[in-house]
Amino acid sequence: MNSDINHPLSRLLKYSRKYRSSIYQAITCSILNKLFDLAPPVLIGAAVDVVVQKQDSIIAKLGVKDVFGQLTVLTILSVIIWGLESLFEYGYERLWRNLAQNIQHDLRLNAYSHIQDLELEYFESRSTGRLLSILNDDINQLERFLDVGANEILQVLTTVVIISGAFFFLSPSTAWMTILPIPVIIWGAIAFQKLLAPRYGDVREKVSLLNGRLANNLTGITTIKSFTTEHYEIQRVRKDSEAYLDSNQKAIALSAAFVPLIRLVILVAFTAILLFGGMEVEKGNLAVGTYSVLVFMTQRLLWPLTRLGQTLDLYQRAMASTARVMDLLDTPITIHSGDTPLALENVKGAIAFNHITFAYHQRQPVIEEFNLEIPAGATIAIVGSTGSGKSTIVKLLLRFYEIQKGSITLDGMDIRKIVLYDLRRAIGLVSQEVFLFHGSVRENIAYGNPHVSDEEIINAAKIAEAHDFIMSLPEGYDTIVGERGQKLSGGQRQRLSIARAILKNPPILILDEATSAVDNDTEAAIARSLTHITENRTTIMIAHRLSTIRHADCIYVLEKGQIVEQGKHEDLVTKGGVYSNLWRVQTGE
Template identity: 55%
Template structure:
């Protein structure tokens, strides 16, 4: 119970966090709130006018309106008709205004929240993305933001108007008859207690609903992304069952929340009936005895429903509120995720960037697994080629991630042109490095769009030149639409070798002084590997190249080869030097070339 109460009260904490986030919208919030209040005041005024009209009909020249200077009953009815017209017109005007203001606020706020969440996510460390599914993040930035929008579209106004109704109608009641006011207000504590009781029950349930939405989104994203694997293993039925299980979990989470929220109105309805009967009976008796004006009795009867019936809407309002606050917590928690690799330097790398790279006693270990590197020192002069070899998980790719500042080392420094990379801006650092990885990612769009990704606005001449250098132009030229060929999601319409050559061309068009190849030839056929090797011989001149390779035949011309084992450099030298040492590298070479 304590845990449930803590989760429920966190909804109000989430609302406070949302208001702090939205402080730039203070004027719009105040204006929308004011229009909601005025609209509700106009909305309850006709009931008061009906009671006054009854008073005019019954008491004529002795009515309340007569005391304002309108002597005849006809004049009094006329002035009431005029007031009714302006009240209805005012109610309509302010209903239009609050709807426009709240809905525009909802649109603006949801757009800014989604944009801020996405931009913040882009600044987060790679460890954040490695620990979370993309489906959960998409659900947060899309479905959760939309859930908050739905609350602002209608729920916020409903909450305000319920409060205004209680205060305004309560004031009228206490002016006309304090006794009946006490009787009419008797059910309100029960109604409010019921609202908070259901809120405490519903809060954790809706938090669970949001989690189930994320799980379902993640399952869909993973399955659609891996559709080829699913088909190749004829696992369609199995995956359909797994999706059904996730979908049913979402349905069940919603079913529990719906069961709680649906019970609210029937319970509260009986409390409202008690208040209405008290007003109807006691007020009627007082009117018959002459201690209560007949017109006032009419006002009280009509306003009792105005007071109590809107409280049944608390169920729907609380439903919207809990869903929205569960979503708000997830959005704001994402925005609160700390950025460990900070871009705090404004200084760019000195131009022109020569491209020398130094790893000085660098250590780093992943918090989740403890794997990493320890005390690695490497010196790559500008224009030289460094090759990193070693078993999977030995730490080669970790060096590349540290060079790109996807992570920061726990010990030691990394320098480019003798400048520590933490002392230069991230943009300057990453602009100086071109990355070609084993897992090529192409964005949905044309070949031209993907090649120019690192250099928007590049001319077709430069794009074609980079494609020729990467030996990609021959297959691009043969395509019916050439550079305008759509590659599909993640480049699915192209072969693996074609995607790899485009990735290399994309990096070359960026024209970086440092080119990093992370096992760029490990997943391609022999023809593509030979083409990439020819490309590398051309582009390696006057450019620093750092290669990670399993196939030792691709790195025999490297200036320096470093063998990495268990996070440490165990051997270092040229191809021939390492063969002469007859160590780990030589043993691996013999294994790959079939030598005894």
């Protein structure tokens, strides 16, 4: 029972409940279309009956005696039936295809929205390519099945039920010959489905690995070129692509065998009805028109079953993809928003870390029983060696990760109780890993504030000492920066990220190694801009370059997740401790 609930199709139907009305309409149109599609063989049989039996035909028994009149009735019926068949074909085509588009649209948006709510740890243990494969390829695979496969399955089932009933009504003595192969075909279809499922699951995993490799290599193309590893990477992509090819070939080898085997079973049934039905006509036990209907119906019943192979192929691919999408949607969200709203104008910016303990997944604690109080409006700096916990503090304050012990408060309120959107809106982050989106300089500065004026954008750029270099670009503020800002230098990207933070105008500003990858001139320019940026707001500066933090109200030195020194720059230099040693190394004294 539990396996039925967890089956991808059950999960998909549960997910698609809001489209239940459209699904029922599509099913109705598919069934009605098939009913009218099965009518022409009956009309052909009736026409043969008219020509052979004339005044004794079935149509004649309805009151129309002359042959021309009977054929006219059949002609009118043909027009009506073909018209209705075409109408319902239009209906199911439109309904199923719109359903496919709507469901894949919702799935992609919901999956992407769910991904954005997951903690950073989720992304650190999974490749971007795998996630892209789910959001694109897997959802598209499901769309292809809904476009074609769902209707195919319904029409095959309708054909089996209607024609089987008609056979037993028209000629019970020969009906079993046509019906007998159907259980064999259905059993074969189920057996193939069970064998195909794990093979297509493996196909989906292999394509994820391939997509991950390609996405990773395209992102790191500069590194590949600089290390001249193009041939090495081609070999690695070839290996992943061959694994995907091999996985597909194993699935194809099985799925391709379905149709030829089914054709052999169908041949037995078709020749049986052709031979034994003909003998029944010869004996006078079966009318010629009825025999014609049976022969045509046999073909209409059995040959569509050969398409079950292609339909099953689509179905299994879709179910493998659906399972991966649903597993993503079922990934639990570990960081939940609080329900207390936070008005930006009321934020003073007093921050306190109280007895914080935090460890990354299955690792030793990075910080343990950590305490730090930052007064509202103060500019503090945090320094320390790599791995001392500096950036971890920032991630915990922004709730990118959840603490295991202790609490962090903002203006005396536990940040876990604050609406997550409001908390992050109150904090501006300038990271050492600057990410610019493919678009114009203007769009990147205004990111998160799409309705700001050009005047505000230019003013933020001037404060960040970015306006002059922007105006020297070919198209000024309309210059396209390229993917990840690759058309700009590191210092230029950094200044744009500072301008972006200025425009956000948050009550709390975090500068995480904001000058780690810039030259001395850019560092001086950023230092000048910081004197304006840090006014009237709480500022946390994390830096290796001590020259950028020497004017902080208080400097905290971290070692192994603990504060080992604190004070103003001059006091720490004269103290002769860890900070003093770092200062002497950096100044060359």
